Amino acid sequence: MSVVGIDFGNLQSIIAVARNRGIDVICNEVSNRFTPSLVSFGPKQRYLGETAKTQEISNFKNTVSCLKRIIGRTFADKEVQEIEKTFLTAPLTEVNGQLGVKVNYQGQECTFTTVQIFAMYLTKLKEIASVETKLPVSDCVIAIPSWFTDVQRRAVLDAAEIAGLNVLRLMNDATATALGYGITKTDLPEDKPRNVCFVDVGHSSYTVSIVSYVKGQLNVKARAFDRHFGGRDFDRLLVDHFAAEFKTKYGIDVKSNGKAMIRLMSGCEKLKKILSANAEAPLNVESIMEDRDVSSMMKRAQFEELAKGLFDRVEAPLEQALKDSGFTLEDIDSVEMVGGSIRIPALKERIQQFFKKDLSSTLNQDEAVARGAALQCAMLSPTFKVREFSVQDITSYPIKMTWAPTPEEEETELVVFNKNNSIPSTKILTFYRSEPFDLEAHYAEPESIPAGINPWVGRFSIKKVEPVNGQPACVKVKARVNIHGVLTVESAYVVEEVIKEELIEDNAEADAENPDAPLTRKVKKLVKKGDLPVVSATTALDRSIIAELKEKEMEFIASDKLVVDTEMAKNSLEEYIYDTRSKISGAYKDYVNPADKEKFVQDLNDAENWLYEEGDETTKSVYVAKLGELQVVGSPIIQRYRESEIRPTAARELKEAINQLMSQATSTEEKYAHIPEVEKNSIVEKCSKAQTWIENKEERQSMMKKYEVPVLTSAEIRKQRDDIVYFATPILNKPKPKPEVVETPEAPATPTPEPKTTPETKHDESKDMDID
Secondary structure: OEEEEEEOOOOEEEEEEEEOOEEEEOOOOOOOOOEEOOEEEOOOOEEEOHHHHHHOOOOHHHEEOOHHHHOOOOOOOHHHHHOHHHHOOOOEEEEOOEEEEEEEEOOEEEEEEHHHHHHHHHHHHHHHHHHHHOOOEEEEEEEEOOOOOHHHHHHHHHHHHHOOOEEEEEEEHHHHHHHHHHOOOOOOOOOOOEEEEEEEEOOOOEEEEEEEEEOOEEEEEEEEEEOOOOHHHHHHHHHHHHHHHHHHHOOOOHHHOHHHHHHHHHHHHHHHHHHOOOOEEEEEEEEEEOOEEEEEEEEHHHHHHHOHHHHOOOHHHHHHHHHHHOOOHHHOOEEEEEOHHHHOHHHHHHHHHHHOOOOEOOOOOOOHHHHHHHHHHHHHOOOOOOOOOEEEEEOOOOEEEEEOOEOOEOOOEEEEEOOOOEEOEEEEEEEEEOOOEEEEEEEOOHHHOOOOOOOEEEEEEEOOOOOEOOEOEEEEEEEEEOOOOOEEEEEEEEEEEEEEEEEEOOHHHOOOOOOOOOEEEEEEEEEEEEEEOEEEEEOOOOHHHHHHHHHHHHHHHHHHHHHHHHHHHHHHHHHHHHHHHHHHOOOOHHHOOHHHHHHHHHHHHHHHHHHHOOOOOOOHHHHHHHHHHHHHHHHHHHHHHHHHHHHHHHHHHHHHHHHHHHHHHOOOOHHHOOOOHHHHHHHHHHHHHHHHHHHHHHHHHHOOOOOOOOOOOHHHHHHHHHHHHHHHHHHHOOOOOOOOOOOOOOOOOOOOOOOOOOHHHHHHHHHHOOOO
16 A cells, blocks of 8 residues: 655645655656646546646636635635636636536536545546556545645545545645654754744745754744745736737737637746746747747846735745744744745845845755655554654634523633644533533634635534533533644533542541541542534535545546547557558568458558548447457468568577587586486487477478468477477486495404514614604
8 A cells, every 4th residue: 555645736736655765756647746736628538637738728718727726615705706717717616505617528518616626636646646656545645735724624635535545634735844854854952942944935825834843843833824925926927017018019918818828827937937047038939829929038137026016025924923933033043945936036035134044945845745745644654664753733723612602601702722723632612501502613813714715614513411400511522623634523521520439548637546447538520421412514525425426536537547448449440550551562561362462451441431430439349349350361461470570580599409408418528427328318309309390390381472371480489499498408407416425334443463572673763763
């Protein structure tokens, strides 16, 4: 099972996986590390990611972009209508109270919710990861903007479930970056924290996070953001500038043409990147509209003046994050820059001026979020063992609970989770009630959440509440902001106050007359008496709707696969017709039976005509059947041609094997001397038969016409070679026998007689001795 981290980007998304004892960013089907965040609809199928990008201009009205900005929003959302629509091409609509898009799909006008659209895109990312890792993909961590609200987070979770993904955590993108940074550091302090500010300027938003590190853990202290400050906003400034210039210079209104706007946006994005490294850059757009080519130039200074209003917004999130953290500039140890748009020189200069210190780019600016998400997934997955590292994140918006007043209570609301409250986090609320009651959750500061999003978070109904002994029951409600940053009411239960006897351990209170007798006292304690049902109403989709959408998505996947398979079958037929027909008069000329040639060529021509007429739109099985009909005649021709090409090589290899084995079997070398002659002769006999066989077969084959069925095939030759090799090899490699060791019985020991001593012997011995 793969462990996957997904950086859900507005322009493009990045997939990282944990493997090979590290984190790898994987490539998609066209070897790109970034997959465009686009979904497009065509007359036959959907186009997701890269294929949608190729359709973006020609099929712009049926292409959905800005998935990150529209997920979890409503059609009546003012921000969507006024801001996001500027960057969208597919028309928006309302689907069962949700924001949706209206597209033409398979020849019909269809509407899809943004949750469905995002689920479609996630199935593509899932497929990319599965193909790359060659493993099924289920568990994942999805990195989302820190400013996402409860409704947006629930929409992402619903989409992931529809796509068949098990989200272990929805992780704030800035926190994913901080994790990727911190877990690789081996020099983190154990006492005084190291404070790092992460500045992330992406395609559509700008986030500042201040994180404190100590050994083995990180704590997010504060976070601030500008939701409408990113690369696309700089692109839009350039588009507006050049659209006005081209209207004067060329007399064309680019803004009146959707395709022209996409072409110009793409050109301005390239120009912006060039200006990040050069003092000036050209803009050239071919056939922008009305078959007109346009061109212009821009200097970096001119661009910076044009974007002065955007640059002036840089400091506000920095100041807010610093204020919320309680730190001063001197407390910040380093500033890490991430995000594709951080490459703009003037932007970096403003940030550097604010902190009055050098900026750092130790992380991969584009891939840091995906890597951190994959790392978190590995930490949460039971299949991986990762060094322990605690991640303490925070909420971005305060949440309050409200309830209906009672005669005994004046208060009707309470801020349960403050801004920058740690997550995950649980709070216990106490109520005294005699009947069922409802709690409603709202964002306490509606002005701080994205404009147009309803501050209502959910309603939680506590059921089966009854008086206890004629008095209101004491009800405990457990509210939790979970690991995804989503609010839930996990449980509710009744507690009763009971009197219990407790042993007194203080000797001062002991009975003087009976010091050994234990003393007790009566104390009041709260005891849990029973759980209460909780009915939750949130913005999440109903389980039955998710099941229905999941089934539909499976149908879409199957339909897309059938379209692709049908197109491949059609292409295979077309390729076979062209390739075979071109070789009938060339390479295959001598291998075609003259009696069949004319009819076969006619069949190929008829198949081509059929392919571009009534066969242009048909089923996969028809294409396969048509190809099969042609192959009945064509395959033997191709086979005879291929045999003529490879048969000589196979024959040469057989003859070489025969010669080598016979040479070894008749050799007088010492290493073969131990092999019995009978076995050597069997090799010679086997090789001789093979030699006779190949000579006879080659002679017969030489007498055959090339278009006739061959009497000798390369497969038969290779079998002959294998037979003699497998027969002879064990014999020739037979090890020499070990020499026999004959054990001689020991003779009984006999005493050695002492030699007789003679005077001469003594005289001789004395001559040989050294005498002093």
